Structure formats: C-alpha cells, structure tokens
Amino acid sequence: MSAAATVPGIGRPRLPGPVWAWLLLTPAFVSLASVSFYPIVNGLYLSLTNTSLITQENEFSGFANYVQLWGDAQFWNAWWHTMWFTAASTILETVIGLGMALILCEAFKGRGLVRAAMLVPWAMPTVVTSKMFGWLFDGQNGIINYILLHAGLIDQNINWYGSPDTAMTTIIIADVWKTTPFMALLLLTGLQTVPNSLIEAARMDGAKGWITFWHIRLPLLMPTLLIAGLFRALDAFRVFDLVYVLTGGGPADSTETLSTLSYKVLFSTLQFGYGSAVSTAMFVTEGIIALVFVLYLMRQIRRAQ
Amino acid sequence: MLAQHREAASLKEEKMTDMKKGPVSGSKPVAHVTIADRRQFLIGSAGLLGAAALGIGTGLGVRRARAQSRAEISFASAAFFGKETFGDLIKVFNESQDRVLVKNIELPPPSSSTEVYQGLVQQLARRTGTPDVFSQDVIWIAGFAAAGWALPLDEYFPADKRSAYFTGTLNACTYGGKLTALPWFMDSGMFYYRKDVLEKHGGKVPDNWADMATIAAAAQKAGDVDFGYLWQGKQAEVLVCDAVEIITSNNGAILAPDGKSSQINQKAAVEAIQFLHDTIAKTKISPQDVLSWDEEPSRQPFTSGKAMFMRNWSYVYPIAQDAKASQVVDKVGVAPLPSFPGGKSAACLGGYQLGVNANSKQREAAIELLTWLSSTETQHRIALNFGLAPTRPALFQDEQIKKEQPFMASLEKVFTGATARPITPEYAKVTLALQSGISKALVSGNVQAEMDALSDQINKIVG
Numbered sequence: 114m115s116a117a118a119t120v121p122g123i124g125r126p127r128l129p130g131p132v133w134a135w136l137l138l139t140p141a142f143v144s145l146a147s148v149s150f151y152p153i154v155n156g157l158y159l160s161l162t163n164t165s166l167i168t169q170e171n172e173f174s175g176f177a178n179y180v181q182l183w184g185d186a187q188f189w190n191a192w193w194h195t196m197w198f199t200a201a202s203t204i205l206e207t208v209i210g211l212g213m214a215l216i217l218c219e220a221f222k223g224r225g226l227v228r229a230a231m232l233v234p235w236a237m238p239t240v241v242t243s244k245m246f247g248w249l250f251d252g253q254n255g256i257i258n259y260i261l262l263h264a265g266l267i268d269q270n271i272n273w274y275g276s277p278d279t280a281m282t283t284i285i286i287a288d289v290w291k292t293t294p295f296m297a298l299l300l301l302t303g304l305q306t307v308p309n310s311l312i313e314a315a316r317m318d319g320a321k322g323w324i325t326f327w328h329i330r331l332p333l334l335m336p337t338l339l340i341a342g343l344f345r346a347l348d349a350f351r352v353f354d355l356v357y358v359l360t361g362g363g364p365a366d367s368t369e370t371l372s373t374l375s376y377k378v379l380f381s382t383l384q385f386g387y388g389s390a391v392s393t394a395m396f397v398t399e400g401i402i403a404l405v406f407v408l409y410l411m412r413q414i415r416r417a418q
Numbered sequence: 419m420l421a422q423h424r425e426a427a428s429l430k431e432e433k434m435t436d437m438k439k440g441p442v443s444g445s446k447p448v449a450h451v452t453i454a455d456r457r458q459f460l461i462g463s464a465g466l467l468g469a470a471a472l473g474i475g476t477g478l479g480v481r482r483a484r485a486q487s488r489a490e491i492s493f494a495s496a497a498f499f500g501k502e503t504f505g506d507l508i509k510v511f512n513e514s515q516d517r518v519l520v521k522n523i524e525l526p527p528p529s530s531s532t533e534v535y536q537g538l539v540q541q542l543a544r545r546t547g548t549p550d551v552f553s554q555d556v557i558w559i560a561g562f563a564a565a566g567w568a569l570p571l572d573e574y575f576p577a578d579k580r581s582a583y584f585t586g587t588l589n590a591c592t593y594g595g596k597l598t599a600l601p602w603f604m605d606s607g608m609f610y611y612r613k614d615v616l617e618k619h620g621g622k623v624p625d626n627w628a629d630m631a632t633i634a635a636a637a638q639k640a641g642d643v644d645f646g647y648l649w650q651g652k653q654a655e656v657l658v659c660d661a662v663e664i665i666t667s668n669n670g671a672i673l674a675p676d677g678k679s680s681q682i683n684q685k686a687a688v689e690a691i692q693f694l695h696d697t698i699a700k701t702k703i704s705p706q707d708v709l710s711w712d713e714e715p716s717r718q719p720f721t722s723g724k725a726m727f728m729r730n731w732s733y734v735y736p737i738a739q740d741a742k743a744s745q746v747v748d749k750v751g752v753a754p755l756p757s758f759p760g761g762k763s764a765a766c767l768g769g770y771q772l773g774v775n776a777n778s779k780q781r782e783a784a785i786e787l788l789t790w791l792s793s794t795e796t797q798h799r800i801a802l803n804f805g806l807a808p809t810r811p812a813l814f815q816d817e818q819i820k821k822e823q824p825f826m827a828s829l830e831k832v833f834t835g836a837t838a839r840p841i842t843p844e845y846a847k848v849t850l851a852l853q854s855g856i857s858k859a860l861v862s863g864n865v866q867a868e869m870d871a872l873s874d875q876i877n878k879i880v881g
Contacts, residue, residue, distance in 0.1 A: 166539050167561055167843065187854070252707040253719065275651075275710030277861055363653020364709050365858040380532055382846040383539060 153396075159389035166383040178390035188391060190366055191374040192398070194281065198370060199349040199402075202288045207342050209289065210296025215326070217297065218304045228301075235294040243358035246287040250274065274360050277367035284355050284368060292348075296341055303337025304330065335413050343406040350399055371395045488516060489783035494523040494541065494549035496534040496770065500804035507799070511790055518783040523549050528770070531555060542567040542775065550778040551787050553602060553770040556590045556838060557845050560677075562773060563593035564843030569774040570596040574785050582794075586836035587809045591771050593841060600792045601809035603800055604769035606836045607663050608829070609755040610720060610728040610738075612746065615642045623753045625763070627667070627693055630727060630756045634703040637726045646703030648716045648728040649694070653857040656712050658839060658849050659766035660729060661856050664690040666764035666837045667757035672852065673840040673880065680876035682852075683869040689758070691856060692865045699863060709860060721746055729755060731768065732807065735825045752825075754832050767836040769809070801826060807833065847879045 128136075163174040182188050217228055234242070250257050252272035261267045273283045307330050315325045331338075353372040356362060362369035362377075371391065379388030495504050508522040526533045535558060541548060542562065554562060562568040575597060580588055583601045591599035611623055615637050624630040634646025650656040665672060670686025673679070681687060697704040708716065713730060720728045721738050723745040728734075737743050738750040754763040772791055774784045790796055797808040801819050807826050813819060814830035840848055855872030859865045 166543055167565060167846070169543065169565060252705070252710065272705070272707045272710060275707055280710075360710065361652065361654050363853070363857050364651075365653070365861040366854050367861075369854075377850055380536060381850065383536070384847075 156389050156392060156396075159385055160393045162386045164384075164386040164389075166385065174386065178387050179394075181387065182390050182394060187366070187369070187374065188371075188394070191369045191371050192394075194368065195350060195352070195370040195372075195395075196398075198281065198285060198288075198352055199346050201285050202292070202349045202352075203342055203346045205285070205289045206293045206296045206345055207300075207338065209293045210341075211300050211338070213293065213297035214300035214304055217301055231294045231297060233294075234291050235298075237291070239291065239354040240358055242287060242291045243355050246283070246290075246355075247274070247359055250283050275364055277365050280360055280364060280368045284352075284359060287355055287359070288349065288352065292345065296345060299341040299344070300334065300337060303334045303341070306337075307333045332417070335417075336410060339406055339410045339413065343403060343410075346402055346406070347399055350395070350402065371398075488519040489780045490519045490521065491550035491778070491780045491783045491787065492521045492523050492548050493551045493787060494525055494538065495553035496526065496528040496531070496555075497524050498528060498770075498804055498806065500806075502803050507791075507796070510799075511787060514790075515786075518780075518786055520551075520787055528555075538562075545777045547775055547777040547779045550775050550780055550784040551791075552773050552775065554599060554773050555770055556587075556767055557849070559591060559599045559771060559773070560593045560841045561843045561845060563596070563598035567773075567776055568598040569776040569778070569781070569784075570598055571600060571774065571785075571788075572597050574789075575600065582812065583809050584811060584833055584836060586765075586767055586833070586838065587769075587771070590767055590838035590841065593843075599771040599773045600788055602770055602772045602792055603797065603804075603806035604767060604809050604833060604836065605732050605807060606765035606767050606829075606833055607659055607729055607731065607755060608765060608832045609753045610730060610734060611751050611753065612643070612723075612726050612749055613751045614749045615726050616751075618642060623751065624756050625754075627664075627756045627758055631693075631697070631701045631703055634726050635701055638703060643724060643726045645705055645719060645725040646701075646727065647697055648704060648711075648720055648725045648730075649697070649708055650712050650716055650729070651694070651698075651709040651857070651860055652712045653853045654712050655849060655853070657856055658852045659768070660694070661691065661852065662766045662837060662839050663729070663755055663764050664694060667755065667761045669758075669761045673842060673848075673876070677840065677842045678880055680873040680880070682855075682876065683866070683873035686761075688865050688869050691859050691869065693758075695860050695863050695865060698860070709857075723749075732826070732829060739825075752828065752832065754835055763835045764837040765832055765835045767838050769806070771809075842880050844879050848876055851875045851879060 160178055161173060161175060162171060163177065164171045213231065217224065217231070249255055250273040252258065252270055252275060255270075255273070257273070258267070258270045262270065271279060273279045311329050311333075312325055315329055320328070351372050352370050353376065356368050356370055356373050357376070360368045362373050371394070375388055375391040375395065378384055378391055382388075493504075493508055498504060505522045505524065508520050511518075512520055525537045528534065535555070538552060538554065538558070542552075542565070545567075559568070563570075580597070584604070587601040587604055588597070591597055591601055609623075616623065616633070618640070619633050619636050619642075624633055630647065637643050638646045649660050651660070662672065665682075665687045668686040668690045670684060670690060671681045672687070674681055698706055698708065713733075716728060717730055717734050717737065719725050720730075721734070721744040735750070735752060738746055739748070741747050755765060757763045772788050774781070774788055778784045792809075794810060794813065797810055797813055798816060798819065800806050801808050801813065802822055805823065805826070807829060808814070808819075811830055811834070814827050816827075820827040839845070842848055851872060855868055855875065859868035859872075862868065
C-alpha cells in the first residue's frame with residue numbers, strides 16, 4: 114500500500130481516493146467500535162432487560178428498570194452524594210490548584226524540584242492514598258486527632274469515618290490532597306501561554322498584581338480553567354477507590370456513591386439489567402455535566418472573539 | 419461474605435513460610451510438558467524418528483487407556499492454603515484410587531470472595547457440567563440451589579449419615595427441605611475475654627448480655643482497660659454476622675422460617691439492635707469507632723491489651739498467642755457469645771461447604787469425590803494442614819487435633835450454637851439492605867423506625 118502511495122504512476126491503485134481513506138481508517142474504527150462503542154451500546158441494551166445471573170432471566174423489559182430507579186431511594190441517596198463529592202472536590206481542587214500554579218509560575222530557586230515534588234501525590238496509586246488517609250484520620254491512633262486534641266480544638270477523639278457527619282468530608286479531603294497537583298499542572302501550562310508582554314504592558318500602566326491577575330491572566334486562563342474543571346468533574350464523578358477502601362459506603366449509606374452502588378448491584382447481586390440502568394444514569398448525568406461546561410466554554414470563547 | 423476471609427487472609431500470612439516449603443502447584447507440570455516435547459522434537463530431528471514415534475505412541479496409548487477407565491471430573495474452589503494446597507489434596511485423591519481422575523480448577527483466594535462468586539456463577543450458569551464439584555461460601559448455597567445448579571444430595575446422604583455433622587451447618591446446607599450442599603469446614607463468631615481482667619471482676623465469664631455490659635463498664639471504670647466490649651459495626655458483611663448473633667440470642671430472627679418475610683422489626687430483633695446501639699451511646703462500653711470497624715481494626719486494640727471483651731472469628735486466637743504481635747499472650751479465653759434472658763447463645767456460621775453441579779455428566783464420580791472430601795479422614799487432614807475447623811463434632815475429640823490444634827479442639831461448644839445467616843436465594847440483595855438499614859439504626863438510634871423501613875425493604879426483596 115505504502116509503495117503504491119509513495120511512488121506515483123507505478124502500479125497506482127485502481128481504487129478511488131475515498132475508498133482508500135475508508136480502508137485505512139478501518140483498523141482504528143474497528144478497534145474503537147469493539148472496545149468503546151459496542152460496550153456502551155450493549156450496556157444501554159442491558160439496562161432495558163431484566164438480565165440477572167442468579168435468576169437466569171434475560172428478557173427485554175422496556176423501561177421497567179428506569180421506573181424502578183426513579184423510585185429507588187438508595188439510588189437518589191448515592192446520586193446526591195456523588196454530586197456533592199464532585200462539586201466540592203472540583204471547586205476546592207480548582208481554587209487550590211490555581212494558587213499553586215500561580216506560585217509555580219513565578220521564578221524562584223529550586224522551582225524545577227518543587228514542580229516535580231508537587232506531582233508525587235498525584236502519581237501515587239489511589240488505594241495507597243486511601244490507606245494513608247485511613248491511618249491519618251484513624252479514630253484512635255490517627256495523627257489528625259492527636260494534633261487537634263493537643264491544639265485544644267477538640268476535646269475528644271473524633272471517629273472521622275464512623276460518623277455520617279464527617280465521613281464524606283474526610284473522603285473529599287483525601288481526594289483534594291491527591292488530585293490538586295493535577296489541576297495545578299494543567300493550570301500551570303495554561304498560565305504559561307499567557308503572553309508576558311501583556312503582563313509587562315499592564316505593569317507599565319501601573320497595574321498592581323491583583324489587577325493583573327483579575328483582568329489579564331484570569332480571562333486568558335478561562336478556557337484552560339474550564340477544560341481542566343470539566344476533566345476533573347467527570348473524573349470525580351466516578352469516584353470509587355477512596356470510598357471502597359475507606360468506608361465501603363457506610364456508615365448509614367452516608368458515603369455511598371454511584372460507582373460503589375453500581376458495583377454492588379452489578380457484581381455482588383449480579384443484577385446486570387438493573388446495574389446497567391444505574392450505570393446508564395451515571396453516563397447521562399456525566400453527559401449533562403459535560404454539556405453545561407461546554408456551553409459555558411463556548412460562550413466564553415465567543416465573547417472573547 | 420468478607421467475614422470469613424479476613425481470617426483466611428491472616429492465616430495465609432501466617433502460613434506463608436510453610437507454603438514455600440510445600441510443593442508448588444500450577445506452573446511446574448506445564449514446564450515439564452514443554453521440556454518433554456522439545457526433547458522429543460530433538461530426538462526426532464536427530465533421525466531417531468521411529469523410536470520417538472514409538473515413544474509418543476505408547477505414551478498416548480497409556481494415557482488414553484487410563485482416561486477411558488477413569489471418569490474425568492473437575493473440582494473448583496477458592497484457593498485456601500496452609501501446609502499444602504487444595505491442588506495437593508486433589509492429587510492425594512487421584513492417587514488414592516483408580517476410578518476417578520479430578521482436575522483442580524483454582525479460583526481466587528477467599529479474600530476476593532466477590533470474584534470467587536462471579537467465577538462460580540459464570541461457570542454454573544453455562545450448565546455444561548463444569549465444575550462437577552465445587553466449594554461455596556455458606557451464604558451462596560440457597561442461591562445456587564434455587565437456580566437449580568446444585569444437585570440435591572438427600573439420596574446419597576440419608577439422615578444417619580448426616581447426624582455426624584453440626585446441626586447448624588446442616589441447616590445452612592439445606593434449601594427448600596433438600597440437602598443441596600455437604601458440610602466441609604467452618605468458622606463462627608465467638609466471645610473473646612481477658613482472663614486476667616475478668617479475675618479482678620468476679621472471674622465468671624458472663625453468659626448474658628446484661629452481665630457482660632456490667633462487667634465491661636466496671637473494668638473500664640476501674641481503668642483496667644480502655645474499652646469494655648469490641649464488635650464490628652462497619653457497613654459490611656460482618657455487621658450482618660454480628661446482628662444475626664445478637665438477634666438470634668434473643669430468640670429473634672431476620673427472616674421468618676420459610677424465608678419469605680422479614681421479622682427484623684419485631685421486638686426481639688429491635689431489642690438486640692438497641693443493645694448494640696446502647697454499647698456506644700448509653701453504657702459506653704464500646705467506642706464510637708466500632709461503627710467504622712470490621713474484623714482487623716477491632717482485633718488490634720484487643721491484642722494490644724486495651725479491651726476486655728470482643729466478638730470476632732477464630733483467626734484472632736493464634737495472633738493473641740503470638741508474642742510478636744500481642745501483649746496478651748496466655749491472657750485470652752474464648753467462650754460462646756452471651757445471650758439475652760430466655761435466649762440461647764448464637765454464633766454466626768461461616769466457612770465453605772461442598773456442592774455437586776446438577777448438570778454434571780459424571781454424577782457417581784462427583785459423589786465419590788464429594789464423599790471423600792467431607793470424610794472424617796480428609797477433614798482431619800484439612801484441620802491439621804490448613805488449620806480449617808472440621809464440621810464433624812467427633813473430630814474435636816481427636817487426639818492428634820487436640821495436640822496440634824489445641825485451640826480448634828476447644829471450639830466445639832462455640833460451633834454447636836452456629837447459626838446460618840438468612841437462608842434465601844436473594845441473599846446478596848438482602849445483605850446489602852441489612853448492612854445499610856442496621857448501620858442507619860446504629861448511627862441514628864431510631865432503631866424501631868429504621869427496622870420498620872428495613873423490614874419493608876426486605877419484604878419487597880424476598881416476598
């Protein structure tokens with residue numbers, strides 16, 4: 114093929130151009146279709162059946178699963194927890210990450226080292242992070258309780274993972290610790306695309322640091338910020354490892370998220386039909402989140418033009 | 419589900435060194451085959467084609483002859499190991515007779531019980547007859563029986579043969595009036611206490627919950643221990659085990675005997691759950707931390723000498739007696755769990771039991787393997803080499819077991835009260851509901867209201 118394409122005139126293929134293009138695209142298309150498109154479609158189809166490995170049923174049941182889902186308190190409980198987790202962790206990570214990026218953008222001694230070191234939490238496997246935070250926030254021997262107790266901020270040990278009031282917050286803290294560096298890295302690359310000339314010009318006009326940031330850097334950073342936020346939100350929405358390792362969804366379902374719920378439905382009770390409906394609901398919610406971000410992003414870009 | 423394998427996981431760690439000495443299964447035979455093939459190929463190319471062909475021919479001939487005379491079946495089980503593996507056990511069976519040839523299918527270790535479950539379900543659902551014999555966690559038995567995957571064993575094991583097993587284990591192996599699994603090895607919840615501290619507070623092991631709470635509170639107040647009583651309140655399978663024990667010890671039950679309706683909002687069950695809530699909120703003999711603890715987090719304070727009483731599985735004892743990991747060597751005693759007035763001590767049953775695939779094409783051979791695996795001799799071997807407790811009470815009197823596994827031998831009394839978790843084909847759904855509902859009751863303290871809600875939910879699942 115390549116010989117035919119690179120040596121014109123000699124044995125030129127008889128097939129017309131578009132056919133060649135399609136032919137060459139086929140391998141990519143087939144591999145994508147088999148690992149991405151087919152599972153999604155099959156998942157959608159499963160969500161319309163009552164498939165269960167235990168009862169051995171496997172029949173089309175229309176929207177019965179979705180009707181059940183709509184009235185399922187456990188699902189909505191998990192849905193709200195997931196939304197809360199996504200919103201809280203994305204906002205915190207974006208704000209803190211932006212701060213970190215602004216610092217790392219400045220020139221100072223050892224900047225390379227700090228930039229590399231910053232990425233360590235993100236490079237760690239989440240299960241390791243989970244175990245680590247499990248120990249840090251341990252109710253009996255955790256360092257967090259020790260510090261708070263000795264600083265006089267609390268008068269007795271708090272069982273962070275055993276109380277519905279604190280369990281989710283603790284998981285959010287662990288996630289923020291782990292993923293903020295990722296946001297900082299994305300935002301740092303964004304900041305570096307802001308032309309220095311603009312900032313210098315502003316400085317010559319007498320603009321202070323804050324004004325420069327607010328009127329020059331932030332607007333120019335906005336597209337990056339939105340894309341990074343979108344990535345992060347979609348990723349946070351799928352949170353699984355932290356919850357699975359630290360609380361298993363408890364206490365009293367207070368940390369149950371959609372991923373852990375669908376895992377339980379799919380793989381503990383083997384209800385593939387209903388489990389797929391839960392997964393599809395996740396997919397739809399993520400689609401809506403993405404849509405909101407993209408619409409906002411387009412408005413931003415259009416306004417900039 | 420997670421309940422028993424903790425114990426298995428820790429057994430594993432403990433037996434790691436033994437394992438290395440033991441025969442390595444799996445990869446070796448494969449290596450042999452490759453080397454042999456290559457050698458045959460070399461011989462052939464060297465011109466000794468005839469001899470090699472003869473060699474291959476006779477080799478195959480022998481193998482075929484053996485295969486023809488022996489029924490070939492397969493055995494699948496979660497991978498336990500101690501001084502030997504289940505693969506070794508199967509090898510012993512294969513060498514012990516010449517009628518049946520068993521292929522061992524190794525599933526993931528019991529610590530990955532969800533994966534073991536999936537693996538088994540996928541194979542059984544195909545209805546191809548593979549595996550012919552399998553081992554199953556007690557909580558899967560009803561589901562496999564209801565799906566028609568497990569062969570009823572009544573005709574092979576009539577009443578007189580069954581009487582050799584613990585009643586509680588037999589109950590767990592029975593679904594819809596039929597014996598669909600054969601007891602193999604077991605574990606159960608038990609009551610750990612500190613002998614030295616108890617000596618200071620009366621010396622008598624409490625046999626009812628109220629006494630237990632009084633002694634625990636007194637020991638805590640006297641400063642002998644930080645915690646009176648430790649149990650497992652994490653929203654996980656072990657919470658269901660703790661609940662089954664305390665509810666049954668008050669003559670209550672989670673499901674009605676027919677398994678078709680919930681009894682968890684009745685007085686006996688509500689009182690029992692209320693007692694657990696009170697250990698944290700009222701009597702304060704348990705730290706609030708138990709709400710996020712499963713087996714290991716609750717074991718650690720106990721073996722470091724900070725607690726008076728604890729409910730846990732049998733795996734804790736060897737750790738408590740290990741001077742490297744424990745500050746309470748020789749200070750720990752084990753007894754049946756306490757009960758409420760008028761109730762009987764109950765222990766949540768765990769362990770793996772045997773089943774025969776209803777679609778097996780070699781039923782007689784499968785029964786032969788099943789009978790051998792559950793026989794007195796094999797259970798004896800498993801007790802000694804794997805440290806897994808037998809389901810035959812008679813074996814607890816065995817001199818060799820008494821000598822080599824003294825702790826196990828002392829458990830007969832505890833195992834006698836072994837109670838199955840709710841027997842229903844919908845167990846997987848019921849347990850998730852129970853974990854969530856009981857956790858809510860323990861956290862909020864609105865026990866009756868939460869149990870009512872839970873009961874509605876369970877009725878919807880099993881009704």
